[in-house]
Amino acid sequence: MNTVLIAEDEPSIAGLIKLCLSQSGYECTVAKNGLEAADLIEQKDFDIALLDIMMPGADGYELLEYLRPTGTPAIFITAKGELDDRVRGLSLGADDYIVKPFETRELVARVETVLRRTGRGGKMLYAFGVEADTHAHTVTKNGEQVHLTPLEYTLLEQLMRSRGAALYRDILYSRVWGGDMEDDTRTLDLHIKRLRQKLDWTDKIITVYKVGYMLKSEDMP
Amino acid sequence: MNTVLIAEDEPSIAGLIKLCLSQSGYECTVAKNGLEAADLIEQKDFDIALLDIMMPGADGYELLEYLRPTGTPAIFITAKGELDDRVRGLSLGADDYIVKPFETRELVARVETVLRRTGRGGKMLYAFGVEADTHAHTVTKNGEQVHLTPLEYTLLEQLMRSRGAALYRDILYSRVWGGDMEDDTRTLDLHIKRLRQKLDWTDKIITVYKVGYMLKSEDMP
DNA sequence: GTGAAATGTATCTGAGTTGTAACAAAAATA
């Protein structure tokens, strides 16, 4: 699971970012100001940092200096008004920037893009002869390519990332579809069925009644 | 991997603790003072917290209050001189305490003990040959899988988490069913019966007359 | 636009889960 540092002094924004990234499977830590962020950077190695430019303590530009030696990529967050020349000429080091207010989807997409571009998002996941390339979004089983649709792939990735643990239907849904699950709809079940079919995984993806689905871990009976 | 919060203002001690716990496979985060620790607690769910009692910002006792709602167990760290009455009478909530200076071996051992005791070491719960995997929502007895319905499982988990303590009927009910218990209904009793049956635990789940139910602890006759 | 692929909806079904009602047993109380 990729780790994200969110440096944002406005709690509501920080909370929103944390929420939607968490739901997309990222592990988030929030710093309320620049100093806190600097501390965290020195303590832990994050995969990516989201930095509010205007912050008490240390602003985003200073934080970039802290990040540089670690090689952690960064995305600037900026309010519309602040989008001045300083920001525009931001070849100064950030990998991308996002303007508030932003679409949560866009946020997630940008984080993913930066992670992929900087080679931090690409990882291989394995389970029961199935190999998922999180960089290329391709899947093979016993060496042979299996064609999955984008949704199927995302679903599989989530299951593989939480190997051996049951994922609640609504959590799984929100991670894959990115919204709340409608009351009674069979969408999730349908895609699970398709996954099971394509991978021949009827007994590997377990339905946990009234909870959700789980991908067995190797050692489970 | 289990996560540890280390709240300790003396950097050398904090570093030492972090070092030896990291080597034992724990993921450590250090807070330099009470406030920082409080922030981290609200942000992240740690598996265990090591708290220095004397700290600027908020002391260990205050931090315990932050931890209580999350259910995170805590170990107090205290200098020899501080081992006064306050500390001695620390039945006040911490799960254990360690006196500085300490042997690193002892530290690791105590952390492990507390984690196991609180059922967080790998998120497994054990009792009388029964093993509950809180991630997978599965239960085995003497290695063999036992099928429990969702309600039965939740009920079991509650009992196992409060091992050796009687749980009031209404509390147990509200934890499992999530509402107030109707006046006269046999629902709870029925599910207790089913649990007893499936696990062959007639004598392990004790009915405390006029109170509720209790799962025996290993050392009870 | 057309067609193929991807995704979603509607509905049915059967299995599995759960609560109720009615009564039996046990424990406390008198």
Added chain:
DNA sequence: TATTTTTGTTACAACTCAGATACATTTCAC
């Protein structure tokens, strides 16, 4: 011991949930 209160048991009906199927809709490349 008789009575009341509390807990255990049984059988069954009602219900909920996930699987399946068929079809509708959307998306995308050409």
